[in-house]
Amino acid sequence: MLASRRDLLRIGLGGAGTLLIPAPGLLRAASPEHEPHFFMMILLGGGADSSYMFDARPLAMTKAGKIQNYLGKEPFPWQGNNGVTTLASPLVKPLEPLRDRFTVLNGVVMTPSFDGHLQNMNFLFTGNPFGGDSFIPHLNLAETGRAPQSLDAVLMSHALDATITNHSGVVPLEPRSAAALSATLKQVPPLEEGSALSDFVRDRMAKNAAGPGRLAAGAAQMLTGLERAPRVHRQLARLTVPPKHLSAEQQAVALIAECFRLSISRSAIYVLSQFFDVHAADKAKEQPKLFAGAVATIAALLQGLAAAPFDKQRSMLDVTTVLVASEFGRSLRISDSRIDDTGTNHNQFSNSILLGGKGIRAGMVIGASDLAHATDPASKGHLSLDPHLEKAIGRPFDFKTMRARTDLPATFEMQDYLTIQSVVNTLYALFGVPKERHRLLRRDLPLAPVLNGLLA
């Protein structure tokens, strides 16, 4: 599954070929006054169990009936360069060569009030369990001081289940369809403004866009899309097609890199093909296989980014911030099931996230979840949310030292925990998104703190 040296070289050469094209968008993106900065999100859908990656538990806990472990292998210490250690599942070994390229965040709290997929996926993207504006297009706003790209993001999949209102510029673009589209667009001229027919078509959209109502809003979007279409037409026509013999991940990296280089998009979303929702025991038992595949894909994507050149000095990973996340983690077990025959439920109180690439201090371990050992006591704050101790919960977090605290709070107070709001605000800070858009910890609480210690 991992890219061979030869394949990575091919991706790199493909990119280098593109760099020889003197496209205005490319020159602008690469010029020093427009510091290139891209974003890639790798999404694990369904709620991935952190214990199969970077928040593992010793086998003694499984023997004690506290947590399922269908891999049956002892986890190993994963030491961060900030002196913090977490236990990692042997399944993450393929990521070891890349350990200095990303930081692990454990015990990240999602939305405490809901444990559904949609609500937490919405919360991840929008900061609201019922949905709203995604943070990804915010990274492409003129307010950041960068010229907006043609698209807000390219989505390497059709499947992204979230209630998002500002994703009209987030476009599914898979390597196969992009390649065929590019080939056709090379032969068809774009529909430019200025012809009588083109102006008439635009005029009808503009006339119908005036006023209230759904059709008017749709017509307005059509008009905006049509105005931007010639630019994206020319850009997509220049896409270099990823070679078919490459793996799916390598093709995706090649296409994403092309979209970044050609100023088509500043962001990309890659949804892994695995689905991690394992309530039933038989499904939960498939997790070692699921995670082996997922880790291999993540490693291939990161390696691909590291191998693909952006310019003569920098790789794609040097100019791209990467976030790996799921909508939530999973419970340790289901309490009325045998530990060797249990599925797991949703756990919005502890998620694991990987952050790496441009602007991120990599190699660290930040945050932790509780109930790390069989004898660990639960705080009263924990028991108030999870009386049956089915879930690990993020440990209180010291934002100054960037370390998990060891105290056992009597109540669960959001401001004491590492939250997804802080992770998104850290991305906002990194991309220069104004404070007005930063997420609140909760509607009645201040802005979630930026994780300054995570910024390079």
Next chain:
Amino acid sequence: MIVRLLAAALVCVGLAPAAQAQSAQFKGWSAVSRELSTRLARPGAPLDLDRFMPAEDVDGLLGTWNGFGDEHTFKNGAPNSVNMMIWRVALSRFAKSVAASCKTPELDFSDRFLDTLEKLCTWPSAFAKSDAVLSEFWFAVMGYNAPEAEYRAWREFFLASAYRDRPAADAVEAMTFAITMNPFFLLHR
């Protein structure tokens, strides 16, 4: 007291942000293909419109249904620069094919639509410019999806612009394209 409460309520209403209208989304390629087939093709013989798409596997970018268990959601229906570009390429190819059918039908059109097209193909004759011929073609392609104002604007454009004196091949192609790129044709209402 009641007056104060009412005043406070009015102030709150005034301060509340205007509710954003949800945006209409595209019907999707399969729905548009079905509509065109229903209106223009022989019964039971849908038109092969996929050949006008710029590439295979991109029809999903124009709006498509996704199923997950009992949940069905419509994806990619929000207009953006990529799907507008694809619509434009696909529909301009379709329009060209309709215009080319003035000489030899390129698609398996119904006799009724071929009759309608035959009349329009006498453009720029006075007969082709009659309201009867133009409205027949408009309704054949658009159906009853659009208000009359859209038809009037379309008719006026082709009667007043340079297309007034252009050959039928150019005019019919442009007329077809203008109808099919109209928001009332492409968007769910």
